[in-house]
Amino acid sequence: MLTTTSAPDQDLVDGLAQPLFVLGEDGTRHPDTTLDPFLHDADEELLTGLYLDMAVIRALDDEAVALQRQGELGLWPPLRGQEAAQIGLARALPETDFLFTSYRENGLAWCRGVGAQEMLSVWRGTTLSGWDPFAHHMATPQVIIAAQAHHAVGYAMATQAQGKDDIAVACFGDGALSQGDLNEAMVFAASFHAPVLFFCQNNQYAISEPVAVQATVPIALRPTGFGIPSLRVDGNDVLAMRAASLLAARHIRSGKGPMFVEAVTYRLGPHTTSDDPTRYRDEEELETWRHRCPLGRLERHLDQLGASIEELHAEAERRSEETTAALREAVTALPVPAPESLFDHVLSTEHPGLLRQREQFRAFTASLAPEPTETAQTGGPAS
Amino acid sequence: MSTTMTMAAALNAALRDTLETDPDVLLIGEDIGTLGGVFRITDGLQNRFGAARVIDSPLAESGILGTCVGMAYRGMRPVAEIQFDGFVYPAFDQIVAQVSRLHYRTGGLVQMPVTIRLPYGGGIGAVEHHSESPEAYFAHTPGLRVVTVADPQDAYSTLRAAIECDDPVLVLEPKRRYWSKGEVDSSVTADLSSARVLRRGADATLVAYGPLVVTALEAAVAAEDDGIDLEVIDLRTLAPLDRDTVAASVRRTGHLVVAHEAPGNVSLSSEVITSAVEDCFDRLEAAPERVTGYDTPYPPAALEDHHLPGIDRILDAVDRTLGRRSSREVA
Ligand SMILES: Cc1ncc(C[n+]2csc(CCOP(=O)(O)OP(=O)(O)O)c2C)c(N)n1
Numbered sequence: 175m176l177t178t179t180s181a182p183d184q185d186l187v188d189g190l191a192q193p194l195f196v197l198g199e200d201g202t203r204h205p206d207t208t209l210d211p212f213l214h215d216a217d218e219e220l221l222t223g224l225y226l227d228m229a230v231i232r233a234l235d236d237e238a239v240a241l242q243r244q245g246e247l248g249l250w251p252p253l254r255g256q257e258a259a260q261i262g263l264a265r266a267l268p269e270t271d272f273l274f275t276s277y278r279e280n281g282l283a284w285c286r287g288v289g290a291q292e293m294l295s296v297w298r299g300t301t302l303s304g305w306d307p308f309a310h311h312m313a314t315p316q317v318i319i320a321a322q323a324h325h326a327v328g329y330a331m332a333t334q335a336q337g338k339d340d341i342a343v344a345c346f347g348d349g350a351l352s353q354g355d356l357n358e359a360m361v362f363a364a365s366f367h368a369p370v371l372f373f374c375q376n377n378q379y380a381i382s383e384p385v386a387v388q389a390t391v392p393i394a395l396r397p398t399g400f401g402i403p404s405l406r407v408d409g410n411d412v413l414a415m416r417a418a419s420l421l422a423a424r425h426i427r428s429g430k431g432p433m434f435v436e437a438v439t440y441r442l443g444p445h446t447t448s449d450d451p452t453r454y455r456d457e458e459e460l461e462t463w464r465h466r467c468p469l470g471r472l473e474r475h476l477d478q479l480g481a482s483i484e485e486l487h488a489e490a491e492r493r494s495e496e497t498t499a500a501l502r503e504a505v506t507a508l509p510v511p512a513p514e515s516l517f518d519h520v521l522s523t524e525h526p527g528l529l530r531q532r533e534q535f536r537a538f539t540a541s542l543a544p545e546p547t548e549t550a551q552t553g554g555p556a557s
Numbered sequence: 558m559s560t561t562m563t564m565a566a567a568l569n570a571a572l573r574d575t576l577e578t579d580p581d582v583l584l585i586g587e588d589i590g591t592l593g594g595v596f597r598i599t600d601g602l603q604n605r606f607g608a609a610r611v612i613d614s615p616l617a618e619s620g621i622l623g624t625c626v627g628m629a630y631r632g633m634r635p636v637a638e639i640q641f642d643g644f645v646y647p648a649f650d651q652i653v654a655q656v657s658r659l660h661y662r663t664g665g666l667v668q669m670p671v672t673i674r675l676p677y678g679g680g681i682g683a684v685e686h687h688s689e690s691p692e693a694y695f696a697h698t699p700g701l702r703v704v705t706v707a708d709p710q711d712a713y714s715t716l717r718a719a720i721e722c723d724d725p726v727l728v729l730e731p732k733r734r735y736w737s738k739g740e741v742d743s744s745v746t747a748d749l750s751s752a753r754v755l756r757r758g759a760d761a762t763l764v765a766y767g768p769l770v771v772t773a774l775e776a777a778v779a780a781e782d783d784g785i786d787l788e789v790i791d792l793r794t795l796a797p798l799d800r801d802t803v804a805a806s807v808r809r810t811g812h813l814v815v816a817h818e819a820p821g822n823v824s825l826s827s828e829v830i831t832s833a834v835e836d837c838f839d840r841l842e843a844a845p846e847r848v849t850g851y852d853t854p855y856p857p858a859a860l861e862d863h864h865l866p867g868i869d870r871i872l873d874a875v876d877r878t879l880g881r882r883s884s885r886e887v888a
Contacts, residue, residue, distance in 0.1 A: 248684065248858055249684055296820040300857055300859045316682065317685055352620065353617045354617065354647070381587070381592065382590070382591050383588060383590075383613050383615075387613055450596075472680070511859060513860060513863045516851060516853055516863055520602065520852070535863070538864075538870060541884035
């Protein structure tokens with residue numbers, strides 16, 4: 175069993191036999207010796223907060239899917255089913271820990287205060303980077319599978335060199351396990367004791383490929399070969415996810431090097447809005463996982479604690495409506511960038527070749543513009 | 558004999574017909590099995606030929622190409638699918654340092670009949686890394702053939718020829734043309750070393766390839782209104798380049814315009830124009846022109862129409878090389 179006080183040099187992986195969990199599917203609280211030390215503060219107020227977070231990001235996600243269907247967004251990668259993993263992680267870390275994620279972590283972005291316009295702009299195609307990474311301590315989402323793992327390790331090594339105690343987090347899916355980048359990142363992290371958390375949301379599929387194509391043994395076993403301790407956690411149990419993240423963050427912050435958390439979860443929706451999951455998954459499997467819904471599980475637990483579920487629902491609805499209204503408003507208000515902004519920021523200083531192209535572009539665009547009319551030339555209010 | 562189909566269906570038919578006739582051919586790539594590929598190019602093939610010949614690979618592009626090298630050592634003819642242009646870079650090392658060199662390095666003892674299929678180019682409103690035109694990186698690599706297709710017939714014949722070829726061939730598939738239809742005759746063959754003259758014309762030679770071939774043909778039709786008679790060449794083989802066909806045309810027209818989506822800096826247009834200058838400088842009546850993507854990273858989708866060469870930009874360049882008034886004088 176993994177402890178947090180000594181170097182985990184014997185059993186490097188916990189949760190292999192059964193992913194660690196503390197909430198049963200019926201909402202009953204179960205003891206767990208690994209996670210319990212990180213659950214002291216889990217009172218009704220905290221649980222309610224976690225529930226509301228999950229409800230809001232589910233609503234946000236549904237709304238973004240709807241916006242895509244209405245043609246307002248080019249694409250959207252739904253996170254439905256993975257709320258507990260994302261909220262559990264986000265609510266375990268101080269906001270100064272730096273996140274390097276892929277494209278599906280919009281729940282994390284929301285927790286980090288990323289605004290509606292910032293979140294949607296990339297998916298509407300008006301920008302390549304929706305937000306300021308430094309303002310939110312969250313890198314701009316990565317599309318190249320596993321590339322961000324290296325970035326997180328580099329950030330962590332730099333943090334360490336500066337003698338600071340914040341950590342970096344690399345978020346990725348099960349598919350990333352196959353990329354050289356992730357495996358190389360684990361070598362660097364282990365060799366240099368980098369303060370980095372490898373956070374894998376194993377949602378069972380990489381587009382159409384079941385996780386068995388990427389790993390024939392539990393994913394949490396992979397890091398142990400690099401000497402990185404890992405936890406395999408029920409990714410639909412927000413309480414377990416939060417506790418595991420707290421454990422890992424403390425381990426890493428105390429100077430013991432990297433740690434790996436595998437959240438065993440499921441993507442309930444398509445890979446992205448252009449994917450057709452009926453080609454590769456059956457309804458039966460989907461139904462099994464619908465029953466493991468992270469929101470329902472926590473709700474049943476809150477019910478057992480005597481919380482008012484009616485009030486909880488009302489509050490969830492109020493906050494969700496607020497968030498989705500903001501999304502709807504943001505999407506149409508997103509400005510289309512000026513055509514000439516094509517040429518901005520290619521290099522940090524202008525160079526003559528690009529200046530010439532910009533001039534030519536301007537001339538070409540002007541040559542297409544309709545001839546100004548009489549009124550446009552002479553009219554307009556005198557100022 | 559010939560049937561109307563989309564370019565996607567033509568590519569699917571080429572793979573099917575090859576798998577049918579050559580037991581050494583196999584397909585490997587991400588999501589190419591049950592899903593049939595994200596563009597459905599391999600639709601139904603795993604069902605028909607089994608998971609050992611249509612292999613859903615782990616999510617690792619370097620792994621896909623490196624594995625193909627080993628398979629080729631053992632006499633197979635693997636056809637790798639890279640899911641999108643922007644994801645070929647993790648495999649760059651295996652392609653340029655391994656696949657393309659083994660024949661040379663072993664003095665011809667080892668053959669690498671590896672076909673790499675790569676959907677490429679913009680114009681579909683995609684997110685970052687899904688609209689790249691990386692052809693110049695690869696065309697620069699000795700030992701590697703680089704071809705690109707423009708219509709369903711060409712797609713069918715060229716892909717079959719690529720798989721039959723004993724050299725490694727990178728086949729660039731213009732994804733924004735996947736859904737355009739045309740006649741396909743499965744008995745038509747293609748060779749991997751010649752450009753195609755698609756339209757005869759007397760005033761200027763317009764060279765394009767891949768997604769811009771359709772645009773170039775449209776530009777030629779539009780130019781007729783201005784009394785300009787354009788010759789249109791589909792370059793098709795980017796490496797090795799068929800410079801003879803281009804030179805023969807330029808000798809007749811005296812004018813050259815090259816169009817492609819990739820940035821112009823150190824690009825195919827650099828090469829085509831340099832070749833023309835070397836081959837027929839004496840017959841050029843004006844400086845050649847090029848119309849390309851700008852020397853910027855591929856922009857967000859909202860701006861891609863400005864970035865991609867369209868009919869107007871092509872005609873503007875035609876005007877310049879013919880000494881007519883263009884946007885650069887108007888401003
Ligand atoms: C290097 C690279 N190859 C291929 C892709 C195309 N692609 C995008 S997402 C994806 C599946 C990723 O699966 P996983 O890592 O499990 O994450 P999930 O999407 O399930 O969250 C693939 C193949 C990519 N983005 N980058």
